[in-house]
Ligand code: SF4
Ligand code: SF4
């Protein structure tokens with residue numbers, strides 16, 4: 001199936017937060033009252049129960065004018081997703097649409113994904129089972145996969161009244177982003193398309209009016225080197241080593257049985273070799 | 276391991292402190308290994324129900340992690356002299372230690388070999404100790420950022436997973452060898468009972484740790500086996 005992308009043109013966003021509400025609504029996410037953040041922004045970052053946060057940034061542009069920047073922020077659905085790489089349970093997985101989803105039945109709440117997401121997106125939510133015992137599951141934006149499967153668009157996209165968001169195939173959306181970028185370059189000389197290479201490109205791409213760091217985004221996000229060393233080298237070598245050690249032991253055991261049948265291997269014949 | 280042909284004379288090899296420390300170390304290591312397996316790879320997910328689910332496995336892993344830190348202190352407090360001797364031997368390397376390995380490989384695979392005079396800890400045990408100390412540092416040191424990720428920078432937490440993996444990979448490889456030698460390999464086997472009871476057959480001790488044995492004989496702590504039995508070929 002083709003890859004689907006959510007295209008976000010932040011320059012069209014007016015900060016209405018309808019996407020936040022739509023997300024909570026569709027996904028049945030509980031409200032999370034927050035302390036005052038010192039700005040209009042409601043939550044500091046996305047959380048396990050708030051998969052979509054509108055960030056509000058007061059930015060002084062190169063001419064010294066105050067610019068109010070908005071960004072719909074949620075999971076990027078990386079093509080080379082660190083969360084998928086490190087998940088030991090295959091709970092984090094790629095969907096047929098190229099997006100990334102958590103299989104709650106498989107998730108064991110280990111938090112490896114949380115520690116490795118380069119965008120700080122995925123987090124663990126705490127639940128209580130019927131015996132009152134607490135357990136954890138990773139949660140994040142699903143790209144409304146349940147809607148996509150039914151041929152609908154993500155809730156946040158549907159609800160956006162300025163058309164700041166659109167959803168479609170990769171080619172279409174990238175074309176759209178490029179076109180839009182050329183339109184706004186005059187007004188925003190620092191504008192760019194945010195679709196970082198280091199994570200293989202993403203399935204939520206942005207047209208940003210300013211440099212990523214202005215939006216609190218990493219300039220060059222990548223799958224953490226530690227995650228690569230861990231998952232692509234240390235763990236496979238570890239498994240191999242275990243195998244090799246066991247084989248060596250079996251070899252040693254068999255050969256000492258063969259050559260040392262009567263316990264004659266010992267010159268002094270003092271070693272106890274008596275089965 | 277049924278009967279042995281040893282004369283029955285036993286000598287004290289390990290102090291109570293060492294026996295306890297060793298047992299705590301062995302039990303907690305094994306428990307850590309079991310509770311970690313399902314967290315390490317999905318192959319072992321069938322262990323989750325046994326361990327009380329992921330939360331149970333994590334809790335047990337943390338309890339045994341604390342137990343795993345204690346043996347050093349148990350040994351140090353209960354038997355400081357033995358502990359210091361260990362430390363001293365670990366940093367003392369002589370030609371005989373290298374010879375030991377050549378002979379040891381022959382012994383391991385059941386070929387003819389001769390004993391190289393060793394002190395209290397033989398070269399193999401020294402290597403085992405050194406690797407285990409290093410891996411323990413790696414495992415314990417990386418365990419903290421994994422347990423308390425909020426207290427550490429993200430990069431430290433991320434690298435901790437790598438260090439933990441490498442640490443326990445090495446540790447397990449060494450432990451498997453260590454267990455093989457003590458439990459299965461027949462020439463080393465008396466060491467296994469020794470580490471539980473603290474005592475080993477005198478002849479075995481003399482063969483395997485000659486220098487140490489002779490020292491103790493000189494001090495009058497151990498019987499002089501050569502006196503009763505003069506037919507030994509030189510080792
Ligand atoms: S943004 Fe984070 S949680 Fe989303 S796919 Fe990428 S690594 Fe996974
Ligand atoms: S918390 Fe869940 S989704 Fe995240 S890595 Fe662990 S098992 Fe996978």
Ligand code: SF4
Pocket residue numbers: 019022023024026027051052074140141142143144154155156157
């Ligand atoms: S795609 Fe769905 S889950 Fe993701 S932010 Fe939009 S509404 Fe929320």
